[in-house]
Each structure stands twice: as C-alpha cells, then as structure tokens.
Amino acid sequence: MSTRQIRKEVDEALLGFVDRQRPLLLGVSDELEPMLAALDTLLAGGKRLRPAFCYWGWRGAGGDARPGIVTAAASLELLQASALIHDDVMDSSDTRRGQPSVHRRFEALHREARWPGAAAPFGEGAAILLGDLCLAWSGEMYEASDLAEERLARGRPVYDLMRTEVMCGQYLDMLEGTRATGTVETALRVVQYKSAKYTIERPLHLGAALAGASPELTEALSAYGLPLGAAFQLRDDVLGVFGDPAETGKPAGDDLREGKRTVLVALTLERANEAQAETVRRRLGDPDLDPAGVAELRTIIEETGGLAACEAMIDRHAAEADAALATAPITAEARDALTALTVAATARRG
Template identity: 80%
Template sequence: MSTSRIRKEVDEALLAFVDRQRPGLLAISDDLSPLMGALDALLRGGKRLRPAFCYWGWRAAGGGADAGIVGAAASLELLQASALIHDDVMDSSDTRRGQPSVHRRFEALHGAQGWPGDATAFGAGTAILLGDLCLAWSAEMFETCGLDGERRRRGRTVYDLMRTEVMCGQYLDMLEGTRGEATVATALRVVEYKSAKYTIERPLHLGAALAGARPDVSAALTAYGLPLGIAFQLRDDVLGVFGDPAETGKPAGDDLREGKRTVLVALTLERADAARAAALERRLGDPELDRPGVDELRSIIEETGGLAACEEMIERYLDEAERALRAAPITEEAREALAGLAVAATSRRT
C-alpha cells in the first residue's frame, strides 16, 4: 500500500470514529458542539507520520492485509491531538497548524459571548478537558479497531509504554525550560522521550507487536527508528526558529518566544562568546519578541555555528538510521517504504 493510500485510509477511519462519537456528546448537550468543532479543525491537519510508521512496523513484521491495522494506527492521531492540545496550553502557544490553538479558540469564545470570569482560565480548562477526551478516545479507538484480542493485548503493552514516555518527556521539557540550564545531553534526553520514541520508534514497535514480531525485527526497528526520531526532532527544532510560517503553521521564531531549550539552542550556547550568549539568554523566552528580535537571535545561532552543528547532527543520525534499515531483517517493500518515510520526516523545508 502506498503512503498516500495509507494516509487516505487513516483519515477515513479517524473521521468515521469521531463521527460515531459525535451523537453521544451532542445528546448530552448542544453546548458541546464547539468542542467537536475544535477537534474537527485540529484533525484536518497533520502529516499522519505516526500511523504510517505503525502500519509499516506491522508490514515489516509480516502483518498482512487486515483492515484492523488501519484503525489501530489511526488511533495514534487522537493520542497526538491530546498531546498537541496540552502542549499548546503549557507553552501558551497562539496557533497550531495555521489556526488558533484550542485554548485560544475557547478564550475567544468566552470573550465573544461576553461571559463573566477569566477568559484565559476558561480557554485553558476547556483545552485540558478536550485533550483528556482525545486521550480516552485514542484508547477506545485502539480497542475497537477490529484486530483480535491477542493482537491487541500484545500491542497494548507498547501503547501504554508510549503514553508514559511522552508524558515523562513533556515534563522533562518543561523542567529544562524552567531551569534554564539545558545542555546538549539534557536536551537530547528530552528529544528521545518527548519526540523520538513517541513519533517513530514506538509506533513502529506498536505495529510490529500487533503483527507478532520476532525479537530481531523489533531490535532492528529500534536501530532505525530511534536515530531517525532524533533527526526528526532536530529538524523540527530548526524549523521552530528558521521555518516558514506557511510550512510550519506557527509564527516565525515561535520556539524562541516560548523559550524552548532545544538542542539547537544548547549547541549555540556551547559555541557562543559571552556577549552573544548573554544576548541569547536575555531574549529567549520573551513573549514580546518581535521580528527584529527574532532576526537577531537567528543571526547569533548561525554565526556561532549552532545551526551548522545541528544540521551535522541531523545528517549523522539520519545516516545511522539508513545503515540500520539496510541491515534490517524485513521485506523489501517495508524497507523501501521506511526509507521514504525517513526522507519525509527529515527533509522538511525551512
């Protein structure tokens, strides 16, 4: 099955599941309609990488033409929706996928209706609840995907671990931002648990576990998926500073305003002289950072060699993933598909 076909089937399964849930919510109250509208808008975007890696983990481990794998893979998009909604609250992000983030959407609804009380608190509280609902629905969609009980039992172990790891990674990310002392090593620890495992390694493992993978196949998928996941997040870090808003769906330099202690920032601080390091530390995390301020910090990142060092790391991790993929004991069909996904994950434009 082609990547475009997988995406189409994942979209269809995801939207069909949400549509089945809709009457139950609206039967409770029509006031829940804005919640469904916000979720519909969020789910219309996204690259569907996690379902694609899950599907090809299944195929790599010998899984066949069982429609249930599409539903299991699609459930990861509801898990991702939960993570994004909560992440935007924690980061006070204004936008997601080119539109207002969920908490800002409900903050605006509060203001438009002229309701009493704190609009910001209402927006954040509503977003937390919608994120929790998506988390619950991700588990429900997985359990009702159509695969038999034994397959789901094997996959559930991976699914549970994946959810634990991403929440721990999210906490570590917040902790590093609060401490303001991230090193390359500590930033890479965040990358591993918040993104690399969650985006690539565990979706591969989930698909493989559902198919009953041999231990050597699972190990090969780790050898490919973990370095690729790190390269994916490092590319995302670069896009968070240098990306085109039309491509990223977020304002230029948004990671700088949010004060993210990324590997890119850590590499820059390692290489900066005292004056440049002080300038970066002073402006990083300033929510009022304007375009000239963004340009100033971009210049520091480039001139110190931080950007070049990050690009070198991306290439090194990508090379490691490609070597592992060539040696993996999987079908040629899966190898070719995973090679294509590696390019899609790390070659996004800035």
C-alpha cells in the first residue's frame, strides 16, 4: 500500500469513527455541534505520520494488509488531536494548520454570542474538554479496530507508554519555557519525549507489537525511530522560525513569539555574543513581535551559526536512522516505505 493510500484509508477511518460518535453527542444536546465542527476542522489537516509509521511497523513485522490495522493506526490521530489542542492552549497559539486554534474558535463563539463574562476562559475550557474527549476516543477507536483480542492486548502497553511519555514531554517543554535557562542537552530531552518517541518510535513499536514482533525487531525499530524522530522535531523547530506559513500553517516566526526554548534557540545562545544573547532573551516570547523583530532574531540565529549547527544535527540524526534502517530485520516493502518516510520527515520545506 502506498503512503497516499494509507492516508486515504486513515482519513476514511477517522471520518467514519467521528460520524458514528456524532449522534451520541448531538443526542445529549445540539449545542455540542461546535465541538464537532472544531474537531472536523482539525482532523481535516495533518501529515498522518504516526498512523503511517504504525502501519509500516506492522507490515515490517510481517503483518498483512487487513483493514483493522488501519483503524488501530488511525486512532493515533485522535491522540495527536488531543495533544495539539492542549498544546495550543498552553502556548496561547492563535492558529493551527492554517485555521484558528480550537480555543480561539470558542473564544470567538463566546464573543459573537455576546455571552456574559470573559471569552478567553471559556475558549480554553472548551478546548481542554475537546482535547480530553479526543484522548478518550483514541482508546475507544483502538479497541474497536476489529483486530483479534490477543493482538490488541500486545499493543496496549505500548499505547499506554506512548500516552504517558508525551504528557511527560509536554510538561518538560512547558518547564523549559518557564525557566528560560535551558541548554542544548535539556532541549534535546524534550525532543526525545515530546516528539521522537511519540511521533516515530512508539507508533513503530505499536504496529510491530500488534503483529507479534520479536524483542530484536523492536530494538531495531528504536535504533531507526529515535534518531529520525529527533531529526523530524529539529526540522520542525527550524520551520517554526524560517518556514513558509503556507507550509507550516502558522504565521512566520510564530515559535519566536511563543517563546519556545527549542534546540535551535539553545544552539544560538550557546554561540551568541553578549549583545546577541541579550537581544534573543529580550525578544523571545514577545507576543507582539513584529516582522522586523522576527527578521532580527532570524539574522542572529544565522550569524551565530545556530541554524547551521541545527542543520548539521538534523543531517547526523537522519544518517543514523538510515544506517539503522539498512540493517533492520524487516520486510523489503516496509524498508522502502520507511526510507520514503525518512525523507518526508526531514525534508527542508518553506
């Protein structure tokens, strides 16, 4: 199955699941329609990387093309929706995938209806609840995937670990932004738990576990998935500063306004002179940062060598992933598909 076909089937599985849930919510109250509309908009975007890695973990371990694996893999998109919704609340992000973030949608609903009280707490509360609902639904969709019970039982510990790790990574990310004293080492720790494991390693492990993979294969998938996951997040960090909004779905330099303490920022501060470091610390996290301010910070990131160092780090991690994949005991079809996903996850865009 091609990556495009996997995405199509994942989309269909997601749409079918949410449509089956729709009567339940609307049976409670038709005032829940905005929740469904917000979720529909969010789920319409995304690269579907986690389901793809889960699927190829399954096929790489010898699993066949049965429909149930696509449904189980697609459930990871509901977990991702939960993480994104909550992440946007914590970061006070205005946009996601080129659309207003969920909490901003509900703020706007509050204002348009002219309800009493402040709009922001309502928006944040509604978003948190929708994120919680997506988290609950991710488990429900996984269990309803029509895979044999013994397969689902093998996958549950991996799914549980994945959910725990991403919450830990999110907390560490928030902590780094609050303390504002992070190093390259601490930023890489966030990368490992918030992204590398969550985006690539654990989805691969989940698919492989569902297929009954050996410990040796699971270890080989880690050797590939962890460095690739790091490269993927580092690329995302670069795009968060230098990316084209048409590609990223966010305004140019939005990560700078949000004050994200990424590896890119840590590498820059590590190389900056006193004046450059003072400018970065003063302007990073300014919600009113204008295009001139974004340009100033971009210049410092480039002139210090922070960008070049981050690009070199991406290349090293991608090369490590390629080397591990070349020797992994997986099917040839899965190796070819994962090679293509390596390129997609680390390509320079925007």
